[in-house]
Amino acid sequence: MPEPKTAAPHALLLAGPPGRSQIRFALAAVLFSVATFVIVVPLATLPVARVPAFIPAYESALAICFVITAALLFGQYNFSQRPALLVLASGYLFTACIVVAHILSFPGVFSATGLLGAGPQTSVWLYVFWHGGFPFFVLGYALLDRDASEPGAGSDAASAQPGDNTAGIVLAATIALTGVCGMTLLASAGQALLPTLLLEDHPTPTLAALGYAFWLLSLLALFSLWRRRPRTMLDLWLMVVLCGWLFEVALFVIFNTARFDLGWYASRLYGLLAASSLLIVLLLETATQNARLAQLTHELSEANRALEQLSLHDALTTLPNRRFFDAYLAAQIAIARRHGRALALVMCDVDAFKPYNDDYGHQAGDECLKRIAAALQSCCHRPADMVARYGGEEFALILPETTSADAARIAEEARRAVAELKMLHASVPAAAQISISAGVAVLDGDMSAQQLIRAADRNLFEAKRLGRNRVVS
Numbered sequence: 227m228p229e230p231k232t233a234a235p236h237a238l239l240l241a242g243p244p245g246r247s248q249i250r251f252a253l254a255a256v257l258f259s260v261a262t263f264v265i266v267v268p269l270a271t272l273p274v275a276r277v278p279a280f281i282p283a284y285e286s287a288l289a290i291c292f293v294i295t296a297a298l299l300f301g302q303y304n305f306s307q308r309p310a311l312l313v314l315a316s317g318y319l320f321t322a323c324i325v326v327a328h329i330l331s332f333p334g335v336f337s338a339t340g341l342l343g344a345g346p347q348t349s350v351w352l353y354v355f356w357h358g359g360f361p362f363f364v365l366g367y368a369l370l371d372r373d374a375s376e377p378g379a380g381s382d383a384a385s386a387q388p389g390d391n392t393a394g395i396v397l398a399a400t401i402a403l404t405g406v407c408g409m410t411l412l413a414s415a416g417q418a419l420l421p422t423l424l425l426e427d428h429p430t431p432t433l434a435a436l437g438y439a440f441w442l443l444s445l446l447a448l449f450s451l452w453r454r455r456p457r458t459m460l461d462l463w464l465m466v467v468l469c470g471w472l473f474e475v476a477l478f479v480i481f482n483t484a485r486f487d488l489g490w491y492a493s494r495l496y497g498l499l500a501a502s503s504l505l506i507v508l509l510l511e512t513a514t515q516n517a518r519l520a521q522l523t524h525e526l527s528e529a530n531r532a533l534e535q536l537s538l539h540d541a542l543t544t545l546p547n548r549r550f551f552d553a554y555l556a557a558q559i560a561i562a563r564r565h566g567r568a569l570a571l572v573m574c575d576v577d578a579f580k581p582y583n584d585d586y587g588h589q590a591g592d593e594c595l596k597r598i599a600a601a602l603q604s605c606c607h608r609p610a611d612m613v614a615r616y617g618g619e620e621f622a623l624i625l626p627e628t629t630s631a632d633a634a635r636i637a638e639e640a641r642r643a644v645a646e647l648k649m650l651h652a653s654v655p656a657a658a659q660i661s662i663s664a665g666v667a668v669l670d671g672d673m674s675a676q677q678l679i680r681a682a683d684r685n686l687f688e689a690k691r692l693g694r695n696r697v698v699s
């Protein structure tokens with residue numbers, strides 16, 4: 227059976243080691259982020275037009291990216307049962323939901339002060355929970371799944387087993403959603419309990435301190451991903467996500483001074499990089515895996531066809547083999563009986579083939595059998611006619627809808643076709659060339675396949691007895 231030319235797709239997305247081009251793309255994304263950061267930092271405090279519609283437009287895109295990534299990761303968990311993937315998927319779902327709460331509570335978007343009973347500190351606290359929460363989930367992912375390539379860890383296609391882990395997914399999603407509801411409640415109804423983070427759109431030292439803390443937390447998560455060995459594509463792209471996260475937090479909390487200045491807008495671009503990079507890579511990988519799967523399916527059906535050809539055909543002559551012959555004869559007997567049609571069978575045997583082998587060698591014998599097969603094949607005129615290699619130097623012709631007289635004529639044609647090959651056979655006293663003998667039989671009454679073969683064989687033996695190189699019907 228031919229080896230598959232296409233590499234088998236991994237059972238899990240991004241579970242394999244990153245290739246050179248993946249590493250290059252990831253590095254390019256990080257370098258681009260660094261370069262933009264260096265350009266933007268000195269201009270971070272530059273005031274820019276206040277566009278409140280920017281928040282719902284931008285954060286809707288973020289929420290969609292996060293929720294689709296969460297769905298893909300939950301799907302991966304359902305297949306692999308790797309708890310690390312469940313934690314990561316929950317992190318994405320948590321972030322998607324808190325982004326929605328952030329849009330709703332942002333002042334001036336849906337109402338002057340924001341929905342959900344929002345006060346002046348609600349949206350900034352939700353932003354803090356959002357940016358502090360996600361790195362925790364990534365840290366959980368990195369620490370839970372230290373060696374993803376270990377047998378049973380799920381990266382190996384053979385080890386991953388699809389299963390129904392809906393209960394685990396529902397539980398994790400419920401915890402994430404409850405967390406978001408609790409945090410929203412705290413940031414709105416309970417904001418009096420929380421320190422002030424923004425004073426007239428300007429960050430307070432508390433927000434800066436929280437910003438540093440989350441920045442360090444993101445750095446720790448990045449470091450944990452960096453240390454994982456062997457590093458998977460998912461690890462690599464999560465590192466890119468965290469780089470975007472680090473730049474976003476740095477620009478928003480550490481280097482900028484107010485909402486709607488250049489640093490504030492630029493930090494959103496990093497947010498978009500963080501939200502979309504893993505999703506884009508997951509979708510690209512899905513497309514690649516699908517293409518690979520389609521290619522493998524094609525190769526598999528080709529291999530199956532080749533296998534079927536091998537199992538039903540004779541390797542030397544490429545004619546249908548005995549197995550194919552038996553099945554075809556049984557089918558043709560059933561058809562002939564059902565429609566009351568004639569069916570003829572011709573058994574042919576090469577004359578004095580043992581001495582031919584002895585005189586000219588086995589290889590010449592093989593060559594001779596191939597040429598005889600081709601000659602017999604040329605006598606099958608109708609699509610339903612079949613010539614098969616019955617065994618050794620014996621061949622059989624199945625001739626549906628053929629009477630005894632017509633079958634005898636075709637058998638004679640076959641005998642002549644072999645004679646016309648004019649293959650020298652010095653041991654045959656008369657003609658000194660290869661010949662065949664043939665016995666013809668037709669289906670009669672309730673004859674079984676075995677009885678039909680025996681009847682044709684009897685005539686074949688008679689042809690041999692009468693001196694070979696002839697047809698008896």
Ligand SMILES: Nc1nc2c(ncn2[C@@H]2O[C@H](COP(=O)(O)OP(=O)(O)OP(=O)(O)O)[C@@H](O)[C@H]2O)c(=O)[nH]1
Pocket residue numbers: 542575576577578579580581583587588589590591592595617618619690694
């Ligand atoms: N080269 C070659 N020889 C084969 C093959 N299959 C069967 N044979 C030979 O065919 C010969 C058949 O010999 P026998 O059954 O004695 O018959 P025969 O010599 O043809 O004599 P008759 O049938 O009585 O004319 C044997 O020597 C087998 O080894 C094959 O695939 N290749």
